[in-house]
Amino acid sequence: MMESVLHGKVWRFGDGISTDHITPGRYYHLRGDLKALAEHALEDADSDFAQKAQPGDIVVAGKNFGQGSSREHAPLVLKERGIRVVLAQSFARIFFRNAVNVGLVPIICDTGGFETGDEIEVDLERGRVRNLTGGFERFFTPLPPIMQAILADGGLVPHILKRGGFQWDSTP
Numbered sequence: 001m002m003e004s005v006l007h008g009k010v011w012r013f014g015d016g017i018s019t020d021h022i023t024p025g026r027y028y029h030l031r032g033d034l035k036a037l038a039e040h041a042l043e044d045a046d047s048d049f050a051q052k053a054q055p056g057d058i059v060v061a062g063k064n065f066g067q068g069s070s071r072e073h074a075p076l077v078l079k080e081r082g083i084r085v086v087l088a089q090s091f092a093r094i095f096f097r098n099a100v101n102v103g104l105v106p107i108i109c110d111t112g113g114f115e116t117g118d119e120i121e122v123d124l125e126r127g128r129v130r131n132l133t134g135g136f137e138r139f140f141t142p143l144p145p146i147m148q149a150i151l152a153d154g155g156l157v158p159h160i161l162k163r164g165g166f167q168w169d170s171t172p
Contacts, residue, residue, distance in 0.1 A: 002105075002152045004125045006085055008058040010118040013045055015062035019095065021045040022066065022074040031073055038080035046116075055082025058122065060114045062088065065106075066095020075099040085122055087111055087129065100147050103155035109140035124148070 021044050023037060030037040042049040042059075059065075059078065065088035066074060075098050078086065085105040099106040107122065109129060114120070118133040129138040143151070153159035160166055 002084075002103075002124075002154075004123065006056070006058070006105075006122045006124070008056045008085070008120060008122075009054070010058055010060050010114050010116055010120055011042075011046065011049055011053060012114055012116040012118075013042070013059065013061040013065075015064060015089075016067060017042075017045055017061050017065050018068035019066055019071045019074040019092075020068055023071060023077050034073070034076055034080045037073060038077040041077045041081050050081075053081045053083065057081075057083060058120060059083055059086040060088070060111050060120075061086065062111060063090045064088075065091050066099070067092040070094045070098070072098045072102060075102050075104040079104045087114075087122070100143075100150055101156040103151060103153075103158070105143075105151055107140050107143075109138045111138070 022042055024040055024044050027037055027040045040050050065086060074095060079102055085107060086099065087107045087109055089111055090108060091106050096106045105124065113134055113136060114131060118131055121130045121132060125142060127140045127142040150156055150159045153162050
């Protein structure tokens, strides 16, 4: 079961972070080894991220996060690095769905003012992000109940296995 309030340190990225930024194509040969591929996550966007990101850290970005190809490896490697939530002003549609399907929480909100290193708290039920470092809040529309249920179960496959099929009326 996923916690409804997540705390973590921010890794700040700008607009247009593509799946090639998240999982550089030159490491395509590692796609069968998520742990090895995750050692290169976002290294083209921030050379420190892949080696210094800690479990519980939070990715915060601008517009169109996850644009580009439909690789589900992109959200998978973020999850492998211990990232549980990504906040962005907008997401590429396929990345958003892939994130939910693999159990990575995508949140659409105003990400202005967040800086790398800020400590934040994301309340998934109340739709609130508190920047504990900067002393401000942002609000978002909580995800629909079915997506919350999929995320609470750890992704789409665990959701289906747990519930014996896909349940449209699921609650978290």
